[in-house]
Amino acid sequence: MHNQLQYISQGNTVEEQVYNIHKALDNGCDWIQMRFKKNYSDDAFTLAEAVKMLCKEYLATFIINDNVYLAKQLEADGVHLGLSDMSVEEARLILGKTKIIGGTANTFEDVLQRTTENCDYIGLGPFQFTNTKQNLSPILGLEGYRSIIGQMQAKNIQIPIYAIGGITLENVESLMETGIHGIAVSGLITQTENASQLINQLNDKLYVTI
Ligand SMILES: Cc1ncc(COP(=O)(O)OP(=O)(O)O)c(N)n1
Numbered sequence: 439m440h441n442q443l444q445y446i447s448q449g450n451t452v453e454e455q456v457y458n459i460h461k462a463l464d465n466g467c468d469w470i471q472m473r474f475k476k477n478y479s480d481d482a483f484t485l486a487e488a489v490k491m492l493c494k495e496y497l498a499t500f501i502i503n504d505n506v507y508l509a510k511q512l513e514a515d516g517v518h519l520g521l522s523d524m525s526v527e528e529a530r531l532i533l534g535k536t537k538i539i540g541g542t543a544n545t546f547e548d549v550l551q552r553t554t555e556n557c558d559y560i561g562l563g564p565f566q567f568t569n570t571k572q573n574l575s576p577i578l579g580l581e582g583y584r585s586i587i588g589q590m591q592a593k594n595i596q597i598p599i600y601a602i603g604g605i606t607l608e609n610v611e612s613l614m615e616t617g618i619h620g621i622a623v624s625g626l627i628t629q630t631e632n633a634s635q636l637i638n639q640l641n642d643k644l645y646v647t648i
Pocket residue numbers: 444446471473503504518519520521522523540541542543560561562571600602622
């Protein structure tokens with residue numbers, strides 16, 4: 439089973455990205471999603487090589503946002519795909535059975551689709567407004583998670599759900615109570631001045647509720 443905390447990277451340059459990812463790893467994150475929106479550039483390859491080495495050093499899981507070919511080239515642990523990205527089926531053919539493929543969902547219908555596609559986990563959100571991503575899908579709030587997870591339970595659908603979007607420390611307990619498996623966070627960890635304390639506090643809240 440995957441770790442309950444996924445860090446989604448930020449940074450406009452390779453250097454900023456490496457700094458932020460190193461900070462997350464050094465303070466206890468062991469699952470990194472490299473999210474670099476210049477994902478099809480030489481810089482993306484340079485960054486992915488650096489992140490691969492860092493994740494190896496810290497024994498962390500390394501997945502790449504959007505770019506399945508880069509994940510294949512770098513032998514990353516997997517990818518995260520949105521509903522408008524490459525299909526899970528095509529990604530599975532390229533990456534093989536053992537790699538992690540995460541998929542985005544915003545509705546119960548998306549969850550059904552992702553489950554049929556055999557995703558390994560679902561990033562369900564956004565929980566609330568965030569500046570990290572433009573063109574957000576409708577905000578779910580706690581009620582959205584309760585409703586979607588209730589419908590999953592009624593149909594006995596079992597797939598790890600990660601809440602995403604504007605999550606802060608204060609939200610984690612109530613989100614976990616809805617039945618999610620974990621959280622994916624970006625801004626919270628990127629912007630903190632005390633990453634060690636924050637990641638410990640997040641992990642305490644995540645582990646207690648499972
Ligand atoms: C864990 C997780 N969940 C959702 C997303 C969003 O993916 P997507 O909808 O493709 O948007 P971008 O991140 O590509 O802008 C994610 N990245 N990770």
